[in-house]
Amino acid sequence: MAVADSVPGVSGGTIAFLLGFYEKFISSVHCFLLGTNAERKAAFPFLFKLGCGWVGGFLVCVLILSTLFHTYIYEISSVFIGLTLAAVPIVILEEKEYLKGHYLHLIITAVGIAVVPVLMSLSPVVGGGSGIDLADGSLGLAVFLFVAAIIAVSALVLPGISGSTLLLIMGLYVPLISAVSAVLHREFAYIPMLIAFGLGMIAGLAISAKVIRHCFARYRSQTIYLCVGLLIGSLYAIVLGSTTLSDPLPAMNWETFHLGFCLFGAAILAVLQVMKKRAERSSSQK
Template sequence: MNFDLRELILIFLRGLCMGSADIVPGVSGGTIALITGIYERLIHAISCIKFSFLKPLLKGNMSDFKAKLIEEIDFELFIPLLLGIAIAFIVLAKVINYLLDTQTAYTFSFFLGLIFASAYILYTKLDGFNIKLIIITVIGILLSYIFVGLNPIATNHSLIVIFISGLIAICAMILPGISGSFLLVLLGQYQYMLNALNSRNLIEIIVFAIGAVIGILGFSRLLNYLLERYESAIMAFLIGIMLGTLRLPIMKITTTINGSWIPCVILAIIAFVLIILLESKFKKD
């Protein structure tokens, strides 16, 4: 395998951005993957993992195992990307926890700008809107608006619940516009898993990760199929999802703001501009 160092660094930076987004309720790592031009490659690479390399491994044929492993898994993508995501999770878990507790309105103002910019960029990737796509977008808005308004589900923190939470959340995390972290909030697992990550609770982290791996391997195949055949409709629906999820930061801002709205507006604009600059930067690369 011949790795391009510059490409590895760019993928690592994408991983950092995706991990930072995935840990924030209301923001999707899938959106960041789309913005930075790596989304389709990621979904395709995941859907191509069929574990055919296990057969020669079980037979003890190491040369065939190595050949099939390299052929089936895009290591040049997964190694730097997952490393970036993991580092972002570890570094930002405490920071996000602190900001959500102490600077709620300002933090969600920033999130609002991120989400709105993501929806705009997704719109620019469409060839154009027609009645069908507008209807699909409106459906996405309504569904996500209702979903965001749901109260968090009271549940326990048993290993089976953590496993299922990982399975469900990862499916949302790879979809642009749908926040896996917000699903964890609704499942009553977000704060708990954030604390587990901060305290390095390996058993719960591993169980969650196993659920996530199983979920992403199954869901990526379906998503890859849909994107190949109904890309415009999927994108329009995801734009609606993003616009509908704006209900979450707006609710948080209006209920926790203490003082002037001006800093909130400024932070939202800064976030919007950052996403636009990020998208233009990776488009050039």
């Protein structure tokens, strides 16, 4: 989940969804943040184990990607495309019971597909390289980061477009990755803005967990159709990911696309699916 959340493309929520513990994850977050004391105690062990793995994985990714993302943007983006393309049929197969017979909801899928290009077209960052400096401790930047975190973390837990993709759209992905990397190298000027972003993440988790839990309980078919649309639409953001760098590069094209890296991304999800099936068989035999 941490690897998926730290890069644009597939969200950590998609990974949880594909591995079969997504609804437990959403329910646990909801209970821990908004539930009773008894519900918090019941949810804590699961979230603690998941959180330790997520934080460790995220920090490793940040240390690696803060350099690689600038140098090998097209190769990494090709991996993201493979992950996303593989996720679409897997989600459809996993949820075919709820998708079958509700084909009018394809309109919702079309809306999901359109959301990302529309957001990208409205963003002043694409093609211009925002150059946002998170060492700037202004109140306006703190408020912007707080709101951006609420929006991004909502996507982070939703099976579909990743929070990192939305951060790309808002021009915050590279600045945030660079800021976290700088703090890990003991450059503490970035801490206030990272705290503002962290508080926004907590608020976003509380809001999104409640809303998503309700949507999956009452409107599961519509929600899955929307998630599929968001997944497909996120391909557009990945292709334009290079234009959001502080020193923007041209959008990915057929010449800069790497098929081998794309296949590697698809293979990652295939391996996860095999692991899931083995775990399910092992559990059923006990």
